[in-house]
Amino acid sequence: MSSPIRLGTRRSALAQAQSGHVAAALEKVVGRPVVLVPITSEGDTNRASLSEIGGQGIFATRLREALLAGECDFLVHSLKDLPTAVPEGLVIAATPVREDARDVAITRGGTPLHELRAGSTVGTGSPRRIAQVRRRAPHSTVVDLRGNVDSRLARVASGELDAVILAAAGLSRLGTDSPLHREELGLSEWPTAPGQGALAVETTTDAPAELREALAVLDDAPTRLAITLERAILEGLDAGCQAPMAAHAVVEGDEIRVRTVVYAADGGRRIGLDVTEPLNEGYIQRNGSGNDADAADGADPIQAVRSLGLAVARRLLEQGAAELVPREQS
Structure with a gap:
């Protein structure tokens, strides 16, 4: 033993x-x-x-x-x-x-992302973050970026890049202490990937x-409920985990709220929903299609929030999200 x-x-x-x-x-x-x-x-x-x-x-x-x-x-x-x-x-x-689900923008001088001068270079390899940068800082140049956290920070410190976008949770788990400036990007305007953090x-x-x-x-039950909802939206969109979409859910008392956005790759268009539902089976009668096996009864909250996520995905698709996200590849 x-x-x-x-x-x-x-x-x-x-x-x-x-x-x-x-x-x-x-x-x-x-x-x-x-x-x-x-x-x-x-x-x-x-x-x-x-x-x-x-x-x-x-x-x-x-x-x-x-x-x-x-x-x-x-x-x-x-x-x-x-x-x-x-x-x-x-x-x-x-x-x-769950850790902090936000993204952060890292810069040398503390200039907010939306105030970066024209031609500034912002590093990220995520299609979702690329689209968000193009919306928040449309005059900047996005640089495709791979590598560990330290190498990304070094490229800002050296002046090679003006900013990088990183996950707050990663910096926290690593205990990263850097003289560079960090701007926390609020989840209401900058939602992050399903499951981030x-x-x-x-x-x-x-x-x-x-x-x-x-x-x-x-x-952790609230984390499990939130990420189940977020990932069900991704599943319902039939998109890969690097699709230009975001979904962040949070349990608030006896309700669950999700903010989800699908972006065009160039950031020029987005389709979003903000949905709040009680944590019970009531929403199944209102939003469920009746065809999902998992929605057959609402007793299991995990299956209930998954059904809600699939319903949210259907609403996004009805509004044109299929034109914006690549289909998942097996």
């Missing part, structure tokens, strides 16, 4: 930092050591633009293969990097409390009951 539990993780500093947080939390639950098993994903070696490769699970596929092959006992992913379809034999066993703890469906039960202790 004292043998270590093996946690599979990508090799990046950020991935290992966030996996380390989960490992420490699990050790407190089970009283056993948890060791990290570094795994190299395609996303760590393929330097092509995320707009070309990011929708195909490049950060998760190799890790999932390792889990199914018995090389580790469970995985920790950045949830925003996971395709919406969970492979057969795997299950997301926990979604710990959240982690997914994944294991096999036939994992020992002891492990499944221990991982379940790490699950």
Whole structure:
């Protein structure tokens, strides 16, 4: 019973930092050591633009293969990097409390993004962030960007770039301390990717009951509800996890609210919805199609918010979102 539990993780500093947080939390639950098993994903070696490769699970596929092959006992992913379809034999066993879901703009002098001078260079590889930059700072030049957090910050510090867009959660988990200036981008006007700031703890469906039960202790119900809604919208749009769309949900008392936007790649057009619903089955009669098997009864709040997300996606498609987002590729 004292043998270590093996946690599979990508090799990046950020991935290992966030996996380390989960490992420490699990050790407190089970009283056993948890060791990290570094795994190299395609996303760590393929330097092509995320707009070309990011929708195909490049950060998760190799890790999932390792889990199914018995090389580790469970995985920790950045949830925003996971395709919406969970492979057969795997299950997301926990979604710990979500970190700050916002993006931040990093600059040398503290100039707000919308006030950057014409021709300023802003680095990001995310199609969603590219579209948002083109709306917020239309006179700037977007530079496609890959690499770890430190290398991105260094390109601003050196003057090679005027700004970069990063996830607040990543900076927090790394404990990054930089003299550069950061501008928090509010979620109402700058919503972020489905699942941003959240982690997914994944294991096999036939994992020992002891492990499944221990991982379940790490699950945060409001986070699980919010990310289920966000990812259902992405699923309903049939778009990749690097699509130029955003969805951020939050549980507020006995209601759940979601702000979702689909962007044209050039930022010139967007389609958005802001929806608030009670956390009960009532919305199913109002918004459900009646054809979704998961909406058959509203007793399960997870299935209820998933049904809501699919309904929101249908509304976006009816308003023309299909013209703006690329279809998911298997």
